[in-house]
Amino acid sequence: xxxxxxxxxxxxxxxxxxxxxxxxxxxxxxxxxxxxxxxxxxxxxxxxxxxxxxxxxxxxxxxxxxxxxxxxxxxxxxxxxxxxxxxxxxxxxxxxxxxxxxxxxxxxxxxxxxxxxxxxxxxxxxxxxxxxxxxxxxxxxxxxxxxxxxxxxxxxxxxxxxxxxxxxxxxxxxxxxxxxxxxxxxxxxxxxxxxxxxxxxxxxxxxxxxxxxxxxxxxxxxxxxxxxxxxxxxxxxxxxxxxxxxxxxxxxxxxxxxxxxxxxxxxxxxxxxxxxxxxxxxxxxxxxxxxxxxxxxxxxxxxxxxxxxxxxxxxxxxxxxxxxxxxxxxxxxxxxxxxxxxxxxxxxxxxxxxxxxxxxxxxxxxxxxxxxxxxxxxxxxxxxxxxxxxxxxxxxxxxxxxxxxxx
Ligand SMILES: [Zn+2]
Numbered sequence: 001x002x003x004x005x006x007x008x009x010x011x012x013x014x015x016x017x018x019x020x021x022x023x024x025x026x027x028x029x030x031x032x033x034x035x036x037x038x039x040x041x042x043x044x045x046x047x048x049x050x051x052x053x054x055x056x057x058x059x060x061x062x063x064x065x066x067x068x069x070x071x072x073x074x075x076x077x078x079x080x081x082x083x084x085x086x087x088x089x090x091x092x093x094x095x096x097x098x099x100x101x102x103x104x105x106x107x108x109x110x111x112x113x114x115x116x117x118x119x120x121x122x123x124x125x126x127x128x129x130x131x132x133x134x135x136x137x138x139x140x141x142x143x144x145x146x147x148x149x150x151x152x153x154x155x156x157x158x159x160x161x162x163x164x165x166x167x168x169x170x171x172x173x174x175x176x177x178x179x180x181x182x183x184x185x186x187x188x189x190x191x192x193x194x195x196x197x198x199x200x201x202x203x204x205x206x207x208x209x210x211x212x213x214x215x216x217x218x219x220x221x222x223x224x225x226x227x228x229x230x231x232x233x234x235x236x237x238x239x240x241x242x243x244x245x246x247x248x249x250x251x252x253x254x255x256x257x258x259x260x261x262x263x264x265x266x267x268x269x270x271x272x273x274x275x276x277x278x279x280x281x282x283x284x285x286x287x288x289x290x291x292x293x294x295x296x297x298x299x300x301x302x303x304x305x306x307x308x309x310x311x312x313x314x315x316x317x318x319x320x321x322x323x324x325x326x327x328x329x330x331x332x333x334x335x336x337x338x339x340x341x342x343x344x345x346x347x348x349x350x351x352x353x354x355x356x357x358x359x360x361x362x363x364x365x366x367x368x369x370x371x372x373x374x375x376x377x378x379x380x381x382x383x384x385x386x387x388x389x390x391x392x393x394x395x396x397x398x399x400x401x402x403x404x405x406x407x
Contacts, residue, residue: 009039013047021354024372042358045366050114050355051304052332055249055270055296058118061104065397077217091403092122099396101136102389108302112357112365115336116144123154126162130170141375141383143178151186160195187213188232189223200240209245216250217281243267252284263290272298273310283318294331
């Protein structure tokens with residue numbers, strides 16, 4: 001059970017500061033708050049704002065349970081997609097997706113990540129798939145944006161239309177205030193002009209953002225050029241996709257002018273250092289020209305400390321400016337503030353959403369709060385039974401790998 005109270009005190013922490021939390025927000029903060037009976041102590045630890053994972057795939061939640069290596073090993077980005085991810089996503093049924101969601105979200109909360117910006121694909125289970133994700137997110141209490149990445153790579157234009165309909169349905173039907181919908185495409189290189197036009201139309205009619213993989217690998221750029229466009233960004237723009245508030249994952253192969261254009265049109269770019277390194281797609285040097293860049297894990301577990309360490313490492317290797325990239329962590333708070341109509345700031349203050357994590361001096365996450373509700377206390381998940389979630393994930397992973405082998 002999640003713990004919900006109308007008004008309670010978090011702290012004081014090691015700096016002596018405490019927060020009064022009311023109705024999901026920080027109502028007051030300071031070193032002289034009256035500590036009533038309802039308080040959660042933060043001795044020897046620091047109160048921080050919760051982390052935002054600005055681009056991920058919750059469905060990859062079962063990967064840590066021994067996903068079999070592809071045979072033969074992939075040699076480039078498209079082969080990585082074809083031999084791993086595009087087989088994994090087709091193997092999902094409702095039960096395995098439910099288990100993957102619960103495990104991914106539980107681990108995210110235990111790592112102090114309070115917001116997940118998700119991009120989902122399960123071609124064997126399109127209709128209703130976002131409800132399965134919404135159930136898991138809602139049950140465990142994480143804040144999240146959910147959307148279905150429309151693609152034509154398995155079933156042509158019909159598959160693209162079904163994917164877009166699923167996002168539109170969720171946008172229409174979602175009633176959970178901690179969840180948001182969006183319109184999504186897998187990537188420019190797996191959809192036709194008509195599907196992009198339709199996605200753009202739904203964005204406009206619902207006032208929603210677009211979430212898409214953009215220029216992750218040079219293959220996406222080459223494909224857009226073959227179709228007669230300057231690149232995948234130009235293709236989206238020319239086919240009418242609104243960029244304001246949209247989420248463009250990767251942008252590894254965008255040049256300075258394209259990044260500046262995305263910035264000027266109000267799009268967010270998301271860097272995913274571990275994924276980019278793992279897939280060997282390159283380093284997104286031009287992202288330095290946008291102030292609207294956030295950090296994502298692209299399917300890796302939502303441990304943002306690990307992603308930040310990889311970011312620093314990759315930045316040093318590629319001579320990127322440390323001061324610029326430090327802003328990318330803060331980018332997630334700004335992005336989530338825009339998308340959810342809340343305020344998250346680096347130093348929690350009155351009026352901010354009470355999305356918080358409390359971390360001890362060894363970097364261990366003690367407590368996690370989303371929308372004023374305690375979800376992790378003293379390092380233990382309290383919004384769900386982690387042992388049951390892990391056992392269920394292990395069982396479903398075994399079934400999933402067996403189905404994947406046949407694809
Ligand atoms: Zn991705």
